[in-house]
Amino acid sequence: MLRAAARLALAGGLWAAAVPAPAPAQESTTVGGYGEIHYTNSRGRNTPAEVNLRRFVVYLAHTFNDRLAFRSELEVEDAQVEGGSSGGEVALEQAFLDYRVSAALTVRTGLVLPPVGIVNETHEPPTFNGVDRPAFDHDVIPTTWREIGVGVVGRLPVADGWNYRLYLVNGLRADGFSAAAGIRGGRQKGREASFANPSLTGRLEWVRPAGGLRIGGSFWYGGTTGGDTLLGTGSFDAPIALLSADARYDRGALAVRAVIATLSVRDADTINALYGSAVGSRIAGGYVEAAYNVLQVMAPTTSQRLSAFVRHERYDTQADVPTGTARDRGFARRITTFGLAYKPTWNTVFKGDYEVLRTAGGSREGETLRLGVGYQF
Amino acid sequence: MILLFLAGLALAQGAPPAKVTASVRRIFGPATDVRLLPVGTDTVLRVARGDSLLGFAVVRNVRGKDQPITFLVAIDPADRLKDVDVLVYREPYGGEVAYDAWRRQFRGKSAADSLRVGREIRAISGATISVHAVTLGVKQLLADLTHWHQTGAIR
Numbered sequence: 001m002l003r004a005a006a007r008l009a010l011a012g013g014l015w016a017a018a019v020p021a022p023a024p025a026q027e028s029t030t031v032g033g034y035g036e037i038h039y040t041n042s043r044g045r046n047t048p049a050e051v052n053l054r055r056f057v058v059y060l061a062h063t064f065n066d067r068l069a070f071r072s073e074l075e076v077e078d079a080q081v082e083g084g085s086s087g088g089e090v091a092l093e094q095a096f097l098d099y100r101v102s103a104a105l106t107v108r109t110g111l112v113l114p115p116v117g118i119v120n121e122t123h124e125p126p127t128f129n130g131v132d133r134p135a136f137d138h139d140v141i142p143t144t145w146r147e148i149g150v151g152v153v154g155r156l157p158v159a160d161g162w163n164y165r166l167y168l169v170n171g172l173r174a175d176g177f178s179a180a181a182g183i184r185g186g187r188q189k190g191r192e193a194s195f196a197n198p199s200l201t202g203r204l205e206w207v208r209p210a211g212g213l214r215i216g217g218s219f220w221y222g223g224t225t226g227g228d229t230l231l232g233t234g235s236f237d238a239p240i241a242l243l244s245a246d247a248r249y250d251r252g253a254l255a256v257r258a259v260i261a262t263l264s265v266r267d268a269d270t271i272n273a274l275y276g277s278a279v280g281s282r283i284a285g286g287y288v289e290a291a292y293n294v295l296q297v298m299a300p301t302t303s304q305r306l307s308a309f310v311r312h313e314r315y316d317t318q319a320d321v322p323t324g325t326a327r328d329r330g331f332a333r334r335i336t337t338f339g340l341a342y343k344p345t346w347n348t349v350f351k352g353d354y355e356v357l358r359t360a361g362g363s364r365e366g367e368t369l370r371l372g373v374g375y376q377f
Numbered sequence: 378m379i380l381l382f383l384a385g386l387a388l389a390q391g392a393p394p395a396k397v398t399a400s401v402r403r404i405f406g407p408a409t410d411v412r413l414l415p416v417g418t419d420t421v422l423r424v425a426r427g428d429s430l431l432g433f434a435v436v437r438n439v440r441g442k443d444q445p446i447t448f449l450v451a452i453d454p455a456d457r458l459k460d461v462d463v464l465v466y467r468e469p470y471g472g473e474v475a476y477d478a479w480r481r482q483f484r485g486k487s488a489a490d491s492l493r494v495g496r497e498i499r500a501i502s503g504a505t506i507s508v509h510a511v512t513l514g515v516k517q518l519l520a521d522l523t524h525w526h527q528t529g530a531i532r
Contacts, residue, residue: 015411015413015422016392016394016395016397016398016401017394018413018420019392019394019397019413019420019422019436030440030442030443032442032443059443061442061443063443063444066467069443069444071443098469100467100469103466103472106469108469122503127505153469153470154469155472160476160478161473161476163470207473207501207503207504208478209473209476209477209478209479210476210478210479210499211473211478211479211499211500211501211508212499212500212501214501214502214503248502248503249502250495250499250500250501250502252495252496253495255502257502293495296495296496301491303493303494303495303496305495346494346505346509347509
């Protein structure tokens with residue numbers, strides 16, 4: 001009787017029930033992390049080199065059940081934070097709850113990363129070339145950009161390779177905008193943030209199903225009053241609109257990536273008059289980077305990598321200025337960085353590069369040598 | 378009674394039995410006889426049709442960024458990899474490793490072949506962790522299956 005039932009089960013494929021695979025249904029906690037240590041030496045007199053433990057980040061995730069997971073990144077910047085002295089930062093870079101409905105839909109709530117460009121979401125040091133992140137990913141797309149909100153992420157079920165994310169988050173604050181670093185100072189980073197200007201941000205991307213290519217388009221739209229009635233009383237007053245596109249291409253030893261973005265600050269004139277700043281009414285630019293793994297040719301048997309790369313960035317945080325604001329061509333930057341990245345494993349890296357900064361105005365130029373190590377696990 | 382018991386077992390496992398069944402059927406074809414052979418902590422599926430052996434398969438997990446990725450590796454009687462299946466992918470990103478167009482690179486490989494991301498196996502930028510995890514997992518499982526088969530632990 002029992003034997004007959006077992007044979008029946010076998011025929012019906014029910015044997016599969018007895019195939020053990022460690023069940024993920026129970027609660028579990030995962031710890032990970034990443035970090036980077038930099039040596040920076042700017043060219044010129046009286047510019048002694050500096051060494052800095054730039055980032056130390058602990059990744060902490062907890063799985064509650066099949067559907068619910070918490071994910072977070074806690075960061076220490078510049079090694080130490082001390083009362084009464086400047087510098088250093090302890091901050092949460094991400095902290096959110098994911099509720100997974102299906103591969104097509106995960107509902108996310110918390111401190112999230114606006115899915116703009118490449119580096120904001122994927123910022124672990126072994127994932128990008130150059131000791132420091134591209135300057136574009138500081139002054140145009142203000143990485144690590146994180147705000148509090150709710151949204152949805154997933155795979156679009158239309159065809160293989162399509163992913164999306166869409167979030168409703170708190171807005172930026174125009175009182176933090178600047179001529180040199182655009183909207184960077186306007187981020188609220190989840191710290192008692194004003195929700196006067198609910199903002200929308202999202203991304204649509206396509207991955208070649210066989211691998212090797214990922215392209216994406218991103219946007220951000222929202223007001224920036226931060227509750228300052230002098231700038232406006234509506235939720236979408238003093239809006240900024242950001243559009244960005246990016247691509248990552250890998251083929252054999254070659255890796256190419258490119259990002260462009262344009263940002264319009266509609267009421268830049270009012271913002272500048274109100275806060276005494278010189279924010280551009282348009283901020284725009286991009287970069288293109290190519291890297292080649294020379295070990296693929298020199299040492300075909302190894303799985304280590306030694307990439308030589310060159311990156312060219314062009315951006316202007318005052319691509320347009322409103323009437324009444326003087327345009328400083330020293331903000332129209334052209335940055336060329338070339339260097340090496342040695343990766344003994346895919347998640348550890350030793351880097352060195354040389355950056356040449358030129359501007360249309362001839363001011364604020366400089367050259368910098370950087371060395372660094374980075375890891376993720 | 379026994380069906381209820383099996384259904385209960387099914388719920389307790391990481392890989393839904395229907396997915397394992399579908400995967401074995403897809404890789405080896407319909408109407409196969411499957412025997413379960415425990416080897417260490419693994420359970421090898423021995424797949425045959427009548428008297429002819431079609432191959433072996435094992436289900437395992439590797440860790441992605443923070444969730445297990447449940448995958449299946451199947452080999453033929455000559456110890457060549459027949460196919461890889463990603464049975465359950467749980468993380469919000471990196472799910473591209475489940476696409477057939479990417480997985481098919483593993484077909485026909487043997488334990489002696491080198492499987493390196495960026496060389497024999499294409500990288501997927503933005504899915505680095507999952508690509509490395511699955512590649513390493515497949516490499517290890519292919520080596521284990523080959524070893525067990527060649528030493529007679531499975532036959």
